[in-house]
Amino acid sequence: MAAQQEESLLARCEIPIIDLAHIGTDVCPMKSVLRRIGQQLFTALNTKGLAVLVNHGIADEKLKAVYADLDNFCALPDGCKAQYLRNPENNHGYVLPGMEQFDTTKKELRHLFNITSLSAASMPAQEEVPEFTKHAVPLAQDLTNLSRVILQALAYAMGVPPSALLESHAGMLQASGANPSTMRLLYYPPVPPEDAGPRRAPDAPHYTRCGAHADYGTFTLLAQDSEGGLEVKLNGSDKWQKVGHLPGAILVQAGELLASWTTNVLPALVHRVVVPSGAYARARGRHCVAFFCHPDNEAVLPPLPLRAPPDAPPPAFTPHTHLTLHHRILNAAHHLQKRFRETYA
Ligand SMILES: O=C(O)CCC(=O)C(=O)O
Numbered sequence: 001m002a003a004q005q006e007e008s009l010l011a012r013c014e015i016p017i018i019d020l021a022h023i024g025t026d027v028c029p030m031k032s033v034l035r036r037i038g039q040q041l042f043t044a045l046n047t048k049g050l051a052v053l054v055n056h057g058i059a060d061e062k063l064k065a066v067y068a069d070l071d072n073f074c075a076l077p078d079g080c081k082a083q084y085l086r087n088p089e090n091n092h093g094y095v096l097p098g099m100e101q102f103d104t105t106k107k108e109l110r111h112l113f114n115i116t117s118l119s120a121a122s123m124p125a126q127e128e129v130p131e132f133t134k135h136a137v138p139l140a141q142d143l144t145n146l147s148r149v150i151l152q153a154l155a156y157a158m159g160v161p162p163s164a165l166l167e168s169h170a171g172m173l174q175a176s177g178a179n180p181s182t183m184r185l186l187y188y189p190p191v192p193p194e195d196a197g198p199r200r201a202p203d204a205p206h207y208t209r210c211g212a213h214a215d216y217g218t219f220t221l222l223a224q225d226s227e228g229g230l231e232v233k234l235n236g237s238d239k240w241q242k243v244g245h246l247p248g249a250i251l252v253q254a255g256e257l258l259a260s261w262t263t264n265v266l267p268a269l270v271h272r273v274v275v276p277s278g279a280y281a282r283a284r285g286r287h288c289v290a291f292f293c294h295p296d297n298e299a300v301l302p303p304l305p306l307r308a309p310p311d312a313p314p315p316a317f318t319p320h321t322h323l324t325l326h327h328r329i330l331n332a333a334h335h336l337q338k339r340f341r342e343t344y345a
């Protein structure tokens with residue numbers, strides 16, 4: 001008998017799947033394919049808040065290699081890892097469990113390595129994690145190029161010149177400090193056994209993997225292993241739903257700056273990662289790579305010829321007050337600094 005598939009949005013075919021086959025390259029994409037992808041993505045982000053990309057050209061082996069490198073990094077002695085702690089100036093570096101908290105009522109169990117600079121000097125040394133740089137840099141470049149494709153596709157669908165979004169996101173991972181886009185490697189360790197079961201002490205900490213939040217930038221690309229745990233509130237719904245897993249697919253979800261720029265026609269997706277139920281799943285780690293695509297700090301995004309469709313569902317996400325029309329946003333950099341102050345210890 002076939003194994004029973006977990007109940008999830010993907011298992012129920014409720015997340016639009018966008019096929020990137022025949023797209024060409026980010027430098028010379030096929031215009032007809034870009035137009036089709038842009039329309040599909042716009043509709044998906046408007047109605048659901050997310051989509052999955054298939055045939056995006058990023059091999060699973062590349063992801064598995066960085067997952068293994070992150071495991072090796074996390075296994076280093078604490079004193080060694082401490083050399084690589086996140087630099088608040090550029091957001092690059094290692095973030096210990098509990099250092100970034102979205103849900104202050106729980107202990108958030110995850111190790112992060114934020115990559116905002118591709119220089120070998122900013123990566124774990126070869127003697128410590130031999131292939132970290134060798135694997136992380138090409139993956140970051142692939143995700144940057146994929147983001148450039150998505151930006152051009154979205155521009156078509158939004159009725160602005162395709163170069164307009166590329167220009168306002170020109171500094172992605174350029175180490176100039178002009179653009180905060182980040183590739184983040186995530187490792188969620190097994191959940192300590194005291195968290196559950198009859199032996200749970202009344203004062204034992206409540207754990208979660210990642211508290212509810214929306215990402216801050218234009219959009220996020222998310223590749224995950226098959227462990228599960230990611231949950232979302234689809235646009236217009238207040239219900240948490242499991243995303244599930246589609247092998248080889250990359251999720252794309254709207255962030256707060258895209259929501260603000262489109263006056264919530266493309267609302268930011270609220271999401272979280274919960275600890276799995278069942279002793280077997282809780283005793284396993286989970287891996288994921290996120291690419292947070294942001295505009296340049298000083299970018300002025302072009303005004304949009306957009307109108308919300310008359311029957312648009314009410315958005316699940318309420319924009320931050322400083323992003324609404326009543327409170328003038330200073331620029332993309334101020335928004336990000338504000339959100340970092342709210343979430344980093
Ligand atoms: O691990 C995941 O699937 C999501 C991580 C995430 O939402 C984040 O780092 O912002």
Ligand SMILES: [Fe+2]
Pocket residue numbers: 213214215271
């Ligand atoms: Fe997130």
